[in-house]
Amino acid sequence: MKIHLAFYHPQHAGILSAAIELQADQVVLMHHADDEISGLKSAIQARGIQCHTRVAEFDTQLAREQLAALIEHHQQDDIQLNASSGYSKLLLLAFEQFTAYGYPVFLVDKFTDELSWLNTKHTHEDIHMGHHIKLKEYLKSFNTQVIEQGQNTPEPEASRDLTNWIISQLGTMDKAIGSLNYMASSASADHRYQLDSGLLRNHHLQQLLDRFEAAGKLTIRGRKLKFASTESRFYCNGGWLENHVFSLLFGMRKNRPQLADLAKGMTIVRSQGTVKNELDVAAIIHNRLHIIECKTRRFTHGKTDQAAASSAIYRLDTIKSLTGGLSGRAMLVSYQPLNKYTLSRARDLGIYCCSHTQLKNLQQHLYRFIDQS
Numbered sequence: 001m002k003i004h005l006a007f008y009h010p011q012h013a014g015i016l017s018a019a020i021e022l023q024a025d026q027v028v029l030m031h032h033a034d035d036e037i038s039g040l041k042s043a044i045q046a047r048g049i050q051c052h053t054r055v056a057e058f059d060t061q062l063a064r065e066q067l068a069a070l071i072e073h074h075q076q077d078d079i080q081l082n083a084s085s086g087y088s089k090l091l092l093l094a095f096e097q098f099t100a101y102g103y104p105v106f107l108v109d110k111f112t113d114e115l116s117w118l119n120t121k122h123t124h125e126d127i128h129m130g131h132h133i134k135l136k137e138y139l140k141s142f143n144t145q146v147i148e149q150g151q152n153t154p155e156p157e158a159s160r161d162l163t164n165w166i167i168s169q170l171g172t173m174d175k176a177i178g179s180l181n182y183m184a185s186s187a188s189a190d191h192r193y194q195l196d197s198g199l200l201r202n203h204h205l206q207q208l209l210d211r212f213e214a215a216g217k218l219t220i221r222g223r224k225l226k227f228a229s230t231e232s233r234f235y236c237n238g239g240w241l242e243n244h245v246f247s248l249l250f251g252m253r254k255n256r257p258q259l260a261d262l263a264k265g266m267t268i269v270r271s272q273g274t275v276k277n278e279l280d281v282a283a284i285i286h287n288r289l290h291i292i293e294c295k296t297r298r299f300t301h302g303k304t305d306q307a308a309a310s311s312a313i314y315r316l317d318t319i320k321s322l323t324g325g326l327s328g329r330a331m332l333v334s335y336q337p338l339n340k341y342t343l344s345r346a347r348d349l350g351i352y353c354c355s356h357t358q359l360k361n362l363q364q365h366l367y368r369f370i371d372q373s
Contacts, residue, residue, distance in 0.1 A: 013324075039143035145268065
């Protein structure tokens with residue numbers, strides 16, 4: 001049997017992808033007694049790979065003895081150490097034992113997705129990993145459940161045409177887009193909104209509403225505005241930007257095969273929790289989770305808006321870390337300009353930003369986001 005010995009860590013990936021790439025028959029998963037390993041174990045088994053779990057010893061001598069006993073037990077098998085994940089002391093002790101017994105050790109780099117052999121390079125060639133992992137199983141391996149799968153096909157052409165027009169009006173329609181967002185979020189349960197005199201006199205807003213009405217997203221009768229459906233209301237409330245990002249990524253897959261899975265509007269929940277989070281756009285690229293938050297509200301210099309901007313950045317960073325570990329990446333796409341404080345926080349947290357006039361070159365920014373993975 002081909003067996004991988006691996007150490008679980010709640011923020012590290014590389015166990016599942018390596019087991020698939022190297023066609024392991026079994027993974028022996030070592031873990032701390034308090035670790036929640038059910039998600040990763042389930043994801044491994046769903047791929048037809050056996051997964052045996054053992055509580056690891058953390059005392060140095062006991063750990064050394066435990067590892068030696070494991071290796072001796074599997075000496076008739078093709079056993080390999082996956083050093084991609086785990087606790088430093090245990091990894092070093094395992095490397096010591098595997099090298100002493102003459103068994104191979106490999107590591108999957110969390111940034112490049114390269115599988116490198118550490119002690120047998122003369123007999124094993126390094127591998128650039130295939131693109132095997134899907135969103136649902138990656139999230140499961142980080143103890144995150146998918147409640148709603150979300151959309152995995154692009155929006156209709158008519159909606160894409162309207163979205164492209166909105167992007168072309170950057171700098172002209174910014175306030176009008178903000179007003180439409182407010183109307184969509186404040187409309188009644190039956191999707192109606194009453195226009196006041198000021199809104200009726202707003203030339204840019206009327207031009208915007210005419211475009212949306214022509215595309216079938218809403219109707220206007222005098223002062224009465226009605227959104228065509230729940231989906232249309234979502235689109236008018238900023239959903240068009242999510243659709244735009246998703247459609248661009250969907251079309252980019254032919255040039256970027258490492259973009260293995262993609263979804264929009266996926267709803268997730270952590271472990272056995274009840275707090276739901278929606279991922280505007282989520283993708284698996286180089287076997288790593290990438291999430292993109294799309295915002296159309298205005299982030300200015302006001303204290304309230306700065307607080308909202310900071311909240312968006314910290315929320316994005318938290319979700320990225322919890323559901324994607326140290327390998328996860330995140331991007332904020334904003335129709336409105338981002339202030340320097342938001343940009344500074346994003347840089348500190350490693351979050352890629354694309355905003356306002358940069359959206360005219362959004363596809364290039366998405367390529368950069370993917371290629372920096």
